[in-house]
Amino acid sequence: MTDRALSDVKVVDLTQHVAGPYATMILSDLGAEVIKVERPGSGDLARGNGPFINGESPSASLGTSSYFMSLNRGKQSLALDLQTEQGKEVFLKLVKKSDAVVENFLPGTMKRLGLDYATVKKHNPAIIYASVSGFGQTGPYAQTRALDITIQAMGGMMSLTGEPDGPPLRPGASLGDITAGLFTVIGILSALHERQKSGKGQFIDISMLDCQLAILENAFARYFATGKIPQRLGTRHPVFTPFQTFKTKDGYIAIALVGGTRNQWPLFCAAIGRLELIDDERYQTGEARTEHYAELEPVLNKAIKKKTTARWLKEFSELGIACGPVSNIAQVASHPQVKARKMITEVPHPRLGKTRVINSPIKLSRTPAAVKKAAPDLGQDTRELLTELLNMRKSDIKKLKESGGI
């Protein structure tokens, strides 16, 4: 196996559900050794979430929930009860041999367990300790429960998603979780970089709500600049027109014109057969067209409804105008570009045979990211990790088992 960028990085992963596991999945794909610490018997609660691959029964010990498998591929599973003294001891031994700890419990949980950053860093001052939560570790909402949808609602994303005269909607992905996962990875890698200079670890406090603001920076920038509250726009861009989807004869097409060195408006008008619009003074820039959208919209709708999506794609592409079909998940999965980029990959699973997962989009030329292996069954690596990483003797492991620690 090619050496990976993070092959020297060891992560103790206490996360469950989506935000945390998404972060450690990215680290694993980049080569980090991720040791997923799970509660004996139940494990990551996402193990119980369907649908299940090949109908394999939703036993908590198995890793065959599609929901769980996609986020936990490449990790090891260590069943360890952090509520027992013996379990805590093993955890702290692990921390001493690791570079980072990641957890996404409700703030305060790790402190109650006696395993918060202040405690853990005494055992390893170089440890990087990332906590992911709905609202962060500080502030009046720190103890408020959050899940993806409540964060997408409270962070403003839903207020901007939907039709102008329709209700707020949820984007088609768990952006509350996913973006928090991405910023967590950036935090951990930044802290790792800094540690090369200082030798010291640090605490990283990622809030899902904070991350929503960060990805909505453009909406906030417009609000700060104008005082106008950004609204839902269907498929349109807040600044430029056309930068949206249109209904075609047989489906939908996304079309986007940008300003720049070459003005695409005359080409676009020619393509839709409306040459008189080229010099119409209302429509000379993307912003002006947004301002006069009410008059322009019916003209564009009518023109674009006349041909099929495939026909328009050909015509606009030839003019160098950015365009694309609205594809469903099956169409994306079979797209030639997705195949050429190997964005869907197969990992062998001991019981299920080959399972498909989305590959890492981080294409590094010399140390490429890659999916290492299928998601683990609960506790499948417990014995090996205790024996080989922590050098525990058989008799000690037996005692640990009897005490309920593992």
Next chain:
Amino acid sequence: MTDRALSDVKVVDLTQHVAGPYATMILSDLGAEVIKVERPGSGDLARGNGPFINGESPSASLGTSSYFMSLNRGKQSLALDLQTEQGKEVFLKLVKKSDAVVENFLPGTMKRLGLDYATVKKHNPAIIYASVSGFGQTGPYAQTRALDITIQAMGGMMSLTGEPDGPPLRPGASLGDITAGLFTVIGILSALHERQKSGKGQFIDISMLDCQLAILENAFARYFATGKIPQRLGTRHPVFTPFQTFKTKDGYIAIALVGGTRNQWPLFCAAIGRLELIDDERYQTGEARTEHYAELEPVLNKAIKKKTTARWLKEFSELGIACGPVSNIAQVASHPQVKARKMITEVPHPRLGKTRVINSPIKLSRTPAAVKKAAPDLGQDTRELLTELLNMRKSDIKKLKESGGI
């Protein structure tokens, strides 16, 4: 100023629009010195995009486009014409003193300029060179033009956003650009980490389309597991119910129940005054409620419409059920948690006074990320960078100016 995590990292930034600038903005907030190389006279095309702060005129040389300012805070601007030999020379000198180059031109552009990775690494083998593009540097679509909306359309996101009986919609953020920016940062930081061991740089090839698949991993996982194509669901979660928004007496509320150690369904039923649902065998798990949603929906809609959002928030919160209002951008900006987390910060601008920007969500305890300064006017740091970083003499700078290189 506290030392920042990436304060020893120097980035030559050739990017414009959103995806690339978003990546280098994050690096800048984390302490990296980002030198934005812009074409003399025009600069980053986003400089021309409104709205403009305080109505300052949309001159290309100014940095007062709200669109541009939010993404380019903290960077330096070097006006340099890469189409001239003199400009190329200065660029290569810069590269020798830098850690990373980031560009988001159409693939092939840097090669035509004679400044692609193969060339640049001859001048600095340790350089990390990240290219961000719509479809990546390889594959049959590499040369296809893309903008945010066409990527959100082609990647599947829009097929999942909207009401079940409505058209595909665009989520309220430039997710095509933003997520590519986030993965680019992760790629650069991973390559930096690896370079500590190998001493070598590498090429990073980020495709906006690849990144869409990466953030939609759950939709693909469900499709791979079941063969069913995921559909638009309004505000609902594909697996669990309730995990959505409801209309209240005076607005909307997001409510999410998850399985886990405590079953919240009885509490939820009690709160909405429908005790008979508690033991209804159709509704015992989040998945079962999704399966029987057609029968359940009218019951829930009717119950939740009876009280105000504020009232429900209080009642559900007291029961430990995750819930939140659907907030607009103004409400988010004034939210007490957002204030407590200092997620909106002010940076002084030489002409505009204090301007507000969204802060970094990467809260590192010892080396916190922070916004360094306002976005630069075009070329404002040219002279200083040439003199101090590249040690060029006044006479050489004069010649460079005369040749049109700067």
